Amino acid sequence: MHSLRFRLMSAALLAGALIAPPAAADDLEKAFDRVFQIKPAPAGGLPPGTVLPGGVLPANPAPGAVVPYGNGFEARLAGVANATHGRIGVAAVDLSNGKGISVMGDQPFPMASTVKVAIVATFLDGVDQGKFRLTDRFPIMMPMPSRPGSGPAPQREGPIYSATQLIDMTIIHSNNHATDALLAAIGGPRAVDHWLRKAGVSGMRIDRDIATLVRDDGMVNPATTIDLRDSTTPQAMATLLAGLYQGQWLSAGSRAVLLSAMSRCATGTHRIRGLLPNDAIVGHKTGTLNNTSSDVGIIRTADGRNIAIAIYVTGQGSKPGRDSRIASIARTVYEGYQPQLTAMRDSGATIAR
Structure with missing residues (x-):
């Protein structure tokens, strides 16, 4: 296990209360910034797709600056992300000032259903290019019996839904058949890559x-073996989330569709959200496969901070054990970015849920 500081663009993710998007793209942009008190990105910004050495995006307001943490933040995070009972990867950044921290943030982990963020983003890019419309209708894809490891799983077409419905099913409820409908429409995994x-x-x-991913699940133990197929580093996922919010790759309208769905995610109540205070707001996407659980998204704190976070956990004895570890990591990150909470905890005071 090692700890690595990294920096991301100062931006925020989370649609919060914006369940019904405003009518115009400009209104969407202003509404997000108003709700999360985000300063607009500098005029022009970085060219789309800009990546610094190490695969991370630069931070505003001071690109290249390394900001000291203090208060034992790194040590506490290393403790709760201890990999004794399975590999654990974490990447987090305060989007208001670029303070970043990670544990095994540059190692590959199974994406599981967190991949659905990238799949939906690819489809929405097609919407922006005029290839699709959100009102277009597609059949969900139903898997048929096949032998594990025998190549792509055969599928048949099922009921038909609009693209908007499929996106909500994919992100909010993590529906695999809806996800494969969007994946089939855009041209499969290679299109996302x-x-x-x-x-x-x-x-x-x-x-x-x-x-295919679900059918072949269990053939590799992610707690002891790195399978590069369908994998991500925590830093890469954080980079993706930051760029999507900033509008590097999607229009404001398409960005709002994705962020609104993440703000309404119905899965993983015991993961990132599990130990956070009730006034914290979370927009996220979970992932679950054999011996691995994950949760990625943005935490909006009571004092107005926005923390991007990606947590990938393997092992820990059971799914409840992995969920509990994710919740503890998220709480540690939440407190670590707020010195007043750290001081309260160290004094023995009870911090309200």
Whole structure:
């Protein structure tokens, strides 16, 4: 285990209360900035897809600056992300000032259903290019019986839904059949990989559709073995989330569709959200496969901070054990970026849920 500081663009993710998007793209942009008190990005900004050495995006307001943490933040995070009972990867950054921290943030982990963020983003890029419309209708893809490891899983077409419905099913409820419908529409895993390469996101790759991924689940133990197929580093996922919010790759309208769905995610109540105070707001996407659980997204704190976070956990004895570890890591990150909470904890005071 090692700890590595990294920096991301100062931006925020999370649609919060914006469940029904405003009518115009400009209104969407202003609404997000108003809700999360975000300063607009500098005029022009960086070219789309800009990636610094190490695969991370630069931070505002002081690109290249390394900001000391203090208060034992790194030591506490290293403690709760201890990999004794399985590999654990974490990447987090305060989007208001670029303070970043990670544990095994540059190692590959199974994406599981967190890959659905990239799949939906690729589809929405197609919407922006005029290839699709959100009102277009596609059949969900139903897996058919096949032998594990025998190549792509055969699928048949099922009921038909609009693209908007499929996106909500994919992100909010993590519906695998809806995800494969979007994946089939854009041209399969290679199309997502191509979009990621075009965007300049390194450290993330898509190899299989969800039906094949689920069918072959369990053939590799992610707690002891790194399988590069359908994997990401925590830093790569954080980079993807930051760029999507900043509008590097999607229009404001398409960005809002994705962020609104993440703000309404119905899975993983015991993960990132599990130990956070009730006034913290979370927009996220979970992932679960054999011996691995994950949760990625943005935490909005009570004092107005926005923390991007990607947590990938393997092992820990059970799914509840992995969920509990994710919740503890998220709480540690939440407190670590707020010195007043750290002081309260060290004094023995009870911090309200």
